[in-house]
Amino acid sequence: MFFQIIEILGTFAFSISGVLVALEKRMDAFGVLIIAFVTSVGGGTLRDVLIGQTPVTWMENMIYVYVIIVATIFSIIFRKRLNYLRTSLFLFDTIGIGLYTVVGIEKGLFMGLHPIICIALGTITACFGGVIRDILCNEIPVIFRKEVYATACILGGFTYFLLRKLPIDNNIVFIISGLVVIIVRLIAVKFKISLPSLYKNVV
Template identity: 60%
Template sequence: MIELSFFNILDLLGTVAFAISGALSAMNRRLDLFGIFIIAFVTAIGGGTIRDILIGSTPVTWMENTIYIYLIGLVTILAIIFRKKLDHLKKSLFLFDSIGLGIFTITGVELGIQNNLNPIISITLGTMTGTFGGVVRDILCNEIPVIFRKEIYATACIVGGLAFIFFYELGMAQDVIYIITSVTVIVIRLLAVKFHISLPSFYLSQENTLQK
């Protein structure tokens, strides 16, 4: 049975947010029931799985605590049942994806610190934890992952990770750091989309591509 510390509660909330994000994404693409469950599952556990493998924590969290499996299943069923209540699926998908991104960034950075990793590595671990589930989701749904597009996605995780390390070094209370970091990531992502802020993209002209 999982210990209900504030950290673990956040991890469960991140799992819920990404499970809903995955389920909505699958329904947007008219996948069948099995497809919806698979996309919800890999979106919810993808980041945490790679996080645990990288720090050598095996079996990974969802294999040791079946509450994650039951929670993902329940959330997916509820998302299917109340799909008509979610009038704007794209907006709902974006919101839950942003929440999951913010929360999972925290868990990755925190576990990096607990394992005495360099701050830069801890931020990288937080970024991977936050983004990997979405990468797998988008690949399975035959889309270019958001992290590789112009949208501010991984950048929000990096800024959130930097904020986490900064306040951690100041000796601020851990629970307060969790809240500040997650809100930072979510707000950056929301503002970036609202005001169309993006990273520059670079590409070859069609003429140059054809010549090659």
């Protein structure tokens, strides 16, 4: 129940981030909806396809579809005022990637995959919705250039597998790892930390 609420908030925030990018690209209502959709569930969809868990999650559980449609309509109506919500949206989004990361890891574990692959799956779940959004909008994915997004997911993933070796309850492992993702991202954004572009050093 608690996790369900977090998931809904995360999906909501992801959808709105998609809507904002789509509006900037002058898309029509259909384009906006698709970009919202892809931003929210694209990462989980890619994960499901790669591990062969089909039909993919959002086809079997309608909650995603409903949340995305509501979020899209909401953010189209209030599009001029979404700036006021910037902080809340950023928080939901960050909580969302924390949750998505751990959900992705556990799907990998369930399939009996290697810890490194599980961490990759967690990162894909949390980050690749944004990657697909950027590709559809004809941009180089932002997380490949300047966001600490993925690094936060990877650190959270390592935390997960470290804690799992200790005699700790699974739910606690889940929550702490998710919190690591969230805290790393908050710190990175707060202090404007980003991975260096390696280009300058080439020339």
